[in-house]
Amino acid sequence: MTSLSPMAGLVPTDDEDIAARLREFVQDREAFSDNTWRQLLSVMRISYRWAAEHGRQFLPMSPADLRDYLLWLQASGRASSTISTHAALISMLHRNAGLIPPNASPQVFRAVKRINRSAVISGERAGQAVPFRLRDLLLLDARWSASDRLQQQRDLAFLHVAYATLLRISELGRLRVRDISRAADGRIVLDVAWTKTIVMTGGLIKALGALSSERLTEWLSCSGLLNEPDAFIFGPVHRSNRALPVTDKPLSTRSLEDIFARAWHEAGPEQAPRANKNRYRAWSGHSARVGAAIDMATNKFSTAQIMQEGTWKKPETVMRYIRHVDAHAGAMVDMMERRQQE
Template identity: 65%
Template sequence: MGKLTPTHQTLPAIQAEEDVLARLKEFVQDKEAFSPNTWRQLMSVMRICHKWSAENGRSFLPMLPDDLRDYLNWLQENGRASSTIATHGSLISMLHRNAGLTPPNISPLVFRAVKKINRVAVVTGERTGQAVPFRLEDLLKLDALWSDSISLRHKRDLAFLHLAYSTLLRISELARLRVRDISRAPDGRIILNVSYTKTIVQTGGLIKSLSSQSSRRLSEWLSASGMSPEPDAFLFCPVHRSGSATLSITRPLSTPAIEFIFTQAWRTIGTAETITPNKGRYMTWTGHSARVGAAQDMAGRGYAVAQIMQEGTWKKPETLMRYIRNLQAHEGAMTDLMEKSLINQKNNN
């Protein structure tokens, strides 16, 4: 009887492990419930965390609170930003929940560790990174230089930048647009039917209208590339060195290719001023630059926060405020009070 006892003791553990594996299998099968970017981030965090756990003799799944605390502290010691560390914590919690396990994040031990990490980041002067804004004046400069170009690449890049600025869509959302998503208003302007965004996933999607100038640039690209009769083709595709468009219905333009559009635009009209890098990057325009620049232009022209949030499909005001904080810093209530007081004082004297 004594010989059977260890076997009986291991049965619950084996059953528990099988339950976790079954839930993880279901999780993977339902990965379409999450955005591709979220899934990529989860895979990256799992690789990093599993490697750390193996090298340090820690448990990966389930992860104990003190192991997660040490892992998050290790991330900070190795130069990871507090926002990145928060993402790691959230995704580890998501993995545990979907595996039917108790997330280690609920422990006060982890709560205090995260609080300490955030406090250290603030005290040591960590700044939230922000893309260099691509403003309306930049778009108009490029339009003047590229609109008459015979280069098919220039036509594509100009049309893309017009859409990126005009719609405030994220580059992954722009890359997914197809020819069939285009319709025309009575005056000829283009209307885009965006099936979904990062924050809007619902039947009916989102409608974006383009200005007459942006509509013209997109129409010129579609005509020159020959994709107008191809409803299933992605709006933006690679341009071969021979000068012909490589139409695609299966694979959208890659993120590096889109980033290169912004790089080429910067090389064409980018400022000569040296930009101080933030976290080792953000020295030129990047994929997020048009979204940031458009939000800042709208704020600078007095549009309400609610209007800007609607255009950029932001759900949280604080996310938008990070983009426009520098613009509105000089418009605070106390600044206004002091300036008006000085004016009144001068008038009275």
């Protein structure tokens, strides 16, 4: 992406200072993840179209216009979390254009508070992927570990690594064979170059347990990828049951999501969960992270330990995943039950 399309129509032609700062912003786009950049472009297109249709100015956007835009998003059926993302990215665009973000206004603060309050009262709840738990992984392991189909061997190895490392789906896709080393006892150690929340030269080290190391080794041996250090670990498998050592780009998010779909078809619960925000009816790309966090909480690991394993920066995120764990073990429940036993 070489330009912030539709940038030409967003910036006043007589304001060269804003245009110059936005050109610098585009030149430094590598400072942001691809997902953040895609979200920014999407928000720009939607908000620019709204401004054009309602006779408002897009850049700079006044607090009153931002307030009306956010309320329009709510009236259009957008979730409160989505509206918050729009507000944050519009603020980001203004800051990088050298403009005062309209979000700082009390008008916008009140609008956001109104939107969030209305969402909670109306019954909106944060969406959550269907957890992929350790019991699910072991069930699939029992069914697929003896398979002679390379796709199932790859899928099983992928699910083992996804659950054991709590890496995001894009981070799993970027792993290459050269990122693998071995501990003294033979277990695999993965050198993860960077994650969504950890971007530093030291990277991140993830170790696999014995069973996960075994399944990943089996996949690499049977696929022939052990001799392809630059190949992505989880590359495509041809319908002729032959692995393709790809080095230019990882599998698409859709292809990696399909691994969870095949796992659900093989070992998912007979009764599908209730739809959550019209989705999350089966395992998806975030399911292994959610399931692993829940299993760690169930086994009494601390929130800090779970955050470290999943590279989460905010404890609120983890608490949203594990909020149902030990729900009946609160202080009041404990006090009342002890009182009843006296």
